[in-house]
Amino acid sequence: MSAPENTIDILLLGSGGREHALAAKLAESPLCGALYIAPGNGGTLAVGENVALDAEDPAAVADFARETGCGLVVIGPEAPLVAGVADAVRAAGIPCFGPGAEGAKLEGSKRFSKELMARAGIPTAAYGSFTDEESALAYVREQGAPVVVKADGLAAGKGVVVALTLDEALDAVHECFDGAFGAAGSTVVIEEMLTGPECTLLAFTDGKTVRPMATSQDHKRALEGDKGPNTGGMGVYSPVPIVTPEEHEEMCRILNETIAQANREGIDFRGCLYGGFMLTPAGPKVIEYNARFGDPETEVLMPRLASDLVEVMLACAERRLDEVELAWRDEWAVSVVLTSAGYPGPYEKGKVITGIEDAEAMENVTVYHAGTAVNEDGELVTSGGRVLDVTALGDTFEAARDLAYAACEKIDFEGKTLRHDIGLRALRGREAWDE
Template sequence: MDVLLLGAGGREHALLKAIQASPECGRVWAAPGNGGMAGADVAPIDENSPAAVARFATDNGVDLVVIGPEAPLVAGVADACRDAGVPVFGPGAEAAQLEGSKLFAKRVMERAGVPTAAYASFTEEAPALAYVEEQGAPLVVKADGLAAGKGVVVAQTVEEAAEAVRSCFSGAFGEAGSCVVVEEMLTGPECSLLSVTDGTTVVPLACAQDHKRALEGDLGPNTGGMGVYSPVPFVTPQEQAAMETANEKVVRTLAAMGIPYRGVIYGGFMLTPEGPKVLEFNARFGDPETQVIVPRFKGDLLRFLYAAATGTLDAAMASWDDDWAVSVVLVSEGYPGSYEKGKPITGIEEAEEVPGVTVYHAGTALADDGTLVTAGGRVLDVTAVAPTFEGARDAAYAACDRIGFEGKTLRRDIGAKALRGREAWEV
């Protein structure tokens, strides 16, 4: 089975490794790929161009297109591939609005009866600011559209919330900030629950917990993710069931609206005292969640994705290793703000000599002389799998210390809070 994989991050590198491990895997192309995605040929196309992707897939006899990032989904790449008769893993543009528009997602959740935060939406600055003053803090301010995980501000004061509103309407997030959603702030630990669906069957994956803030102690601005672990030790069976049901309800509701959903539905949940409530939905595999979910997946991932793309999904195709997985993200100095690129990277082979460790490339590239260099904010995902949570954390950090590049930055507390138990979020 020949595969075209769209994307260039750690998520795509993790998917690539798992796809290549399938005995049914033939040739794999990546568009655009990154400096560590060996074994995949580079497809010289724009990943966000529906026509270009569909044409390449048909011209090269591609059996499955796997879409990693959200932008190609919202652009309609999956629709173009399906129209051309090519199986594709990922929802169409209309369904991808679940991530592409937070307001659309809220309305779907209301229709589905899925618990979420109270909210209001605005297309003008003045009424948004008036609402902030009326509600008081804390509040969560979100740019409605895609903002690479950075368009969300958790505001502890009215002044912070007002500044976030002004930032959106001033163009800080481009068109994504032309509509603003202001929500009540939910409390509790966060948890991600991803499910794979062919539009009818919905198969839950393993839980994971991301660390979105840039600084230790969950301080600083939101990022695309600084580290993650799986499973989540304090999730109760009742909470697990409630999250699975929420994902299923949304798939069923979209179908009732005439919007088929095929691919990953990613629920970001807050485990509140009243039960899990949805913070957001994403329409694709999480990054960095994929880097701990895929290593624990038991089964043939390529067959699993193909089944979802072709309407033949079976829950028996997915099971989970009992081991723990922890991934620490190494980022460029300055991320999520401005940062420099082109810094030589050393020590990856030495890092992977630590038992259980795999280093997934995210923001990397090969220089003209073949040197591996930094090419993004999130540079590498250092993932360790071990029989215990503590063992996985220790191995991940031991591997991180073997990798070097100028400005290397990381959080040293990935998973530390979870080791203290649920009460760590109740202080």
């Protein structure tokens, strides 16, 4: 698959809604030649070529990129980053968007992340870190509830328990050390529970320059009213109307200081830094970092990004982000996640999906595939817990939200589940978080 001389072939790693959103945005660029997605999903088939490749095997990824002549590798999920895929790709002389293994520890180890924040003086929750259950239990009894109990390593977004009672906190500690999250739970971080609205601010960075993106706010709980277990995300909107200019300035300062600290410590961080913030009465504090684009945040940021994504990612990979300014569309974006019945618990796969074409025929609606596949009969079917992200743009928050839900009604599959209150609280203003 050859491309014109003024384009570059690109390899994108991942299979979720985030990757479909990134793939679609990359494919829009006149700089994009062949686009390979490994392994991709039922939606990425429309914008590139899905390839069978172990995304967590550094040597295999580097070999594929070299053999196909790729001029850029983009790493979507966290696991390949923690595995050192970016290091292997760069060692092969290929530009890569995504931090090396050392930088990925900002997400891969909550203890590492908290210690770096402490060294940089970055505001975050007070915490304790433990490698044995008895010490952790003693700390919980001493602190009391509420607290937040986190498995130190990667646990697919499910290793965090907001414990409102002492018993819940003790049970969460026991669950971690009992092997519920594998090696990720061998170290446990226990934090004070911060209060206030949550806000996400992502940034492009080349390890020196930081270019913040637009604000967004995810809805992590499975059920309406922010109840039920945590999920990978049930819906999201951008921008966040309740953020004050002062809070936004402080969040940007924190992301800049984080990259400056990483630089001081010799950590090469080229890619996307995800800042998860709590807007506390004392100002924004970091809840967590991710070392990559968020999912579903990407699904509202990419439609609003007016800049050429290939150009921006190459500038990050080649350490010349200072040459690039980001441009954003003025519209609001709201994305609602359609999930399989039972998610985030057990769910069935293989349910035939209909109505996506009808939804996308609506102006300003995009449907990103997350957990989809094509079966032997050529039908699009469910293959994951989070199945689709239905994203709409609008001139107002209300217009974008109404359009997203109207588009959701067009789509059907057996067991389709969704939250109907995405963005409702923010429409009521800041005081809604005091209720």
